[in-house]
Amino acid sequence: MKAGLLGRKLGHSFSPQIHSCLGNYPYQLFEIEPEELEQFLLHGDYDAINVTIPYKKAVLPYCNLTPTAEKLGSVNTIVRQPDGSLLGHNTDYYGFQSMLNHYSVKPMGKKCLVLGSGGASVTASAVLRELGGDVIVISRSGENNYQNLVLHRDAAIICNCTPVGMYPNNGETPINLNQFSHLEFVVDLIYNPGKTALLLDAEKRNIPCCNGLWMLVAQAKEASERFQNITFPEKSIEHIYQKLRQQIENIILIGMPGCGKSTLGKMLANALGKTFIDADEALVNAYGVTIPEIFAREGEEDFRKKETTILADLGKRSGHVIATGGGCVTREENYPLLHQNGIIIALERNISKLPTQGRPLSQSNSLEIMYNTRLPLYRQFADYAVDNNGTPEQTLAAILKLLEEIT
Ligand code: NAP
DSSP, X not given: OOEEXXXXXXXXXXXXXXXXXXXXXXXXEEEOOGGGHHHHHHHXXXXXXXXXXXXXXXXXXXXXXOHHHHHHTOOSEEEEOTTSOEEEEOOHHHHHHHHHHHXXXXXXXXXXXXXXXXXXXXXXXXXXXXXXXXXXXXXXXSSSOTTSGGGGTTOSEEEEOSOTTOTTSTTOOSOOGGGOSSOOEEEEOOOSSSSOHHHHHHHHTTXXXXXXXXXXXXXXXXXXXXXXXXXXXXXXXXXXXHHHHHHXXXXXXXXXXXXXXXXXXXXXXXXXXXXXXXXXXXXXXXXXXXXXXXXXXXXXXXXXXXXXXXXXHHHTOSSEEEEOOXXXXXXXXXXXXXXXXXXXXXXXXXXXXXXXXXXXXXHHSOHHXXXXXXXXXXXXXXXXXXXXXXXXXXXXXXXXXXXXXXX
């Protein structure tokens, strides 16, 4: 069985990783231009494919449709039948339903704002309505739009079905949540970054929320069942979701200069099969000047601006261990950059064990003042703190144990 994903730009797809957990079949990425679509669908070298942006509607004329695909007018899975015809399914419906169920979202009798009016919006709206939600679609050109959101301040659920905030446009958000006072849950169908600006906003307000990764895995599970004509247990979604989440999340190490971030970062990357990046080294490579030179020539403020630019780039990546510069916590704007795709761990080391040589700020300021000023900032940024006063091996073991426990 030859499977794959049909779309136009597929560089960052997680589907091959998910399908490798679902069966032993080759899963290829088919990047097809619109003018090649018919030829590919009718004569392409595949038995079963998933379909993504921008072809979920374009494939309709070539397929017989399941009742769900017909109802939604959108196909995300095609299986070639023994007689050569194509059967189009919509497994996003099941994926979205499974996600609401997993996060215990109960739309019955509640106002649900669905942002965007494309394919995913149709699917999400259908599921929310079926579960008793009072669905309002917010569209840039609709009767309900971003200018009259005030009419919907009583919304309990918001579901972002627009691509706003999706990689590489991290940090953008379709709406600000400050205008809603009854919010119970926020869903963003985007899964890259793991936390969009919308989800970071929800998190800051203590509103329960989720991204679209669970939906992605659940729809793939149902697609693979159609590909292989088998059934997987429901719990396989959780298993694959956790595996994928661990693979793609970054681990960010913060802490005082010399507290062991680079040493531990390399060891951790090695243990987890992730790529290690030292943010200070990335900065030096990007600007072609050493950090003491930047401090001497342009001062700390300029260095911090450069550092934020580098963190904006590094924070967008997936599956890395990132050792940050000791002062990254002094700029609040660095927090969402680091947090959007990762777990932030503060390495705590006693001041008496911190070196000062070759570290511009540790030399010029009193280390103790810096330590006392920064400690609360590290605690504010960190999701977890780990003691690094023992051997590196002990600290590595403690971090690995922590990562296992929080799964
Ligand atoms: P789509 O068919 O292109 O629809 C997106 C809709 O978003 C558009 O119809 C538009 O609605 C709105 N929109 C587009 N650009 C916008 C902008 N700059 N500002 C505000 N609104 C904008 O795409 P889709 O297939 O529905 O996918 C939407 C998002 O969901 C994507 O990020 C996709 O990756 C994600 N998705 C995730 C999963 C999953 O499994 N997690 C599954 C499907 C889709 P209006 O013109 O009405 O404003």
